[in-house]
Amino acid sequence: MRRFDFSETVDRKDTSSVKWDALKAFYGSDDLVPMWVADMDFRTPDAISEALARRAATGQFGYSFFGEREKQAIISWFDRRFNTSVSQEDLLYASGVVTALSHTILALTDEQDEIIIQTPVYPPFFQVVSDNGRTLVENELLLTKDGYVIDFSSLEEQMRTAKLILLCSPHNPVGRVWRKEELERIYRLAETYDVLVVSDEIHADLVFSESTHLPSIDFGRERTILISAPSKSFNIPGLYASFMIAPNVEHRKKIKAVQQRHFVHPNTFALVAFEAAYQSEDSEAWLDSLINYLEENRNHAVRRIRDEMPMLEVQVPEATYLLWIDFTALLPDIEERKLWLRDEAQVALTHGEPFGKTGESFERLNFGCPRQQLDLALDRLGLAYQKQIRDRI
């Protein structure tokens, strides 16, 4: 018997949920199985809900500060989960990971500076570079028979003139967990060409049994800014509890100055969540059990797609609850595929187009949900797939 029940259906409708309540706005139909936005359809661990409820019961919602308690919770998490030491003075609060990426870019680069991103990648990576007037440099990941790998020869060329590289570690959407040799190679280039490394590690806790996440700060503290959060791990992204680890004192000063200019202050409930997520044995046990459930979901979804929809190519993610599916052989045209997914399959997937040119024929499926919901989505996809094949003949 599992101690935690991830098969429970949680009614998320009418909670202002983007995933459930904004289907019509984004897809033009409410009648879709929502397998898009990267949050999960599970209740957060009781330890977090209860800590938030206790705080709510005090009726005290005055201004709060990111202090020793929250910092200690993060430090002990990194120690226990990654065997990595973090100092209190290196930690900064962040009101969201993307906000932190943007502020770091503003603080540590100048207009026109070249910033490398590894595409296909989480769409805000494009925006935090371009919308801040920096020059976007795409280091396209290569899709090989063994999955996605880094194109190191073009990366070396790009590093020569770049100021900063934005890592997604583990990588959304391709699901890679970067190995020691890959990170060492990135850092060797970063040192040679004096490039800063900003590493988004929001998916670091959701790594499956065959892989190990290695925090970027262990490869070069002085040139790294690690940005992360308990948001994905404990399904609390709406609390905007995030943080940065910036061991270089000059970097920290500059980032703090940008945060001050933008009036970044912690949300009271976010502070409660840091401790309840990272210091509670129950939350940690919940996370371990969640990872097992997600791994089973991953294997189940991959098996069903390969067996029942062989014209779809699926990458097996080493981390995250995101499945990156290539529709090239079935429906390469973006507009036709969007309509097919909405009207025939009636499933909301995240379209690959905003992830970059090499993502255009892909769709991303979020399997962070009860198995029953995953099966409903796969059943609908499978039926539409069969019909599509029949109509072709």
Ligand SMILES: Cc1ncc(COP(=O)(O)O)c(C=O)c1O
């Ligand atoms: C790689 C990555 N970074 C950041 C975020 C979002 O973080 P936040 O909502 O804290 O800005 C996501 C959400 O999907 C993500 O996948």
